[in-house]
C-alpha cells in the first residue's frame with residue numbers, strides 16, 4: 001500500500017499523477033540506505049524489530065534530485081480528470097463508476113485510444129451515440145498539460161494519509177479514516 005509520500009530533493013512530490021507514494025517497508029529500507037531523509041512520521045504507528053521501535057515514515061525526501069518527466073499518461077482516471085468528470089455529450093457530472101471512455105471516431109472505424117480521440121461519457125450517452133453518427137462532444141479532445149491536470153487534481157475530492165501531506169501537495173484534504 002501507499003503509506004509514505006515521496007518528495008524530490010526540492011521538497012515537491014516526485015510525481016503527482018500518479019502520486020509518488022511507497023509502502024512503509026520500502027521507505028524504511030531507503031532510509032537505512034541513506035537514500036531518503038524522513039520528514040514526518042505517523043505518531044501512533046510504530047513498528048518493532050528485535051532491537052528497536054520506529055515510527056512509520058509518512059513523508060520522506062530523496063537525497064538526489066529525481067528527473068521525472070512531466071508528461072501525463074493516458075489513463076481512465078486522467079481522462080476523466082481532464083474533462084472534470086463531466087459527460088461530454090449531456091454535460092452532467094458523474095462518479096467514476098458511472099463513466100466510460102468514448103471514442104470520438106469509433107474503434108470500428110479505426111479510431112485510436114488516446115488523448116486526441118477520447119472523451120469522458122456517461123454510459124447512457126455512450127450507448128446512445130452508438131446508433132447516431134453526427135453527435136459531437138462539447139469540447140474537442142486534447143492532450144492536457146501536466147501542471148494543468150495537477151491543478152484539476154488538487155481540486156478533486158480525495159483523502160490523504162496524514163494531515164501533513166497537504167502542505168506538500170498544495171491541498172487541504174481530510175485525512176482518510
Ligand SMILES: [Zn+2]
Nearest residue numbers: 087090122125
Ligand atoms: Zn451523458
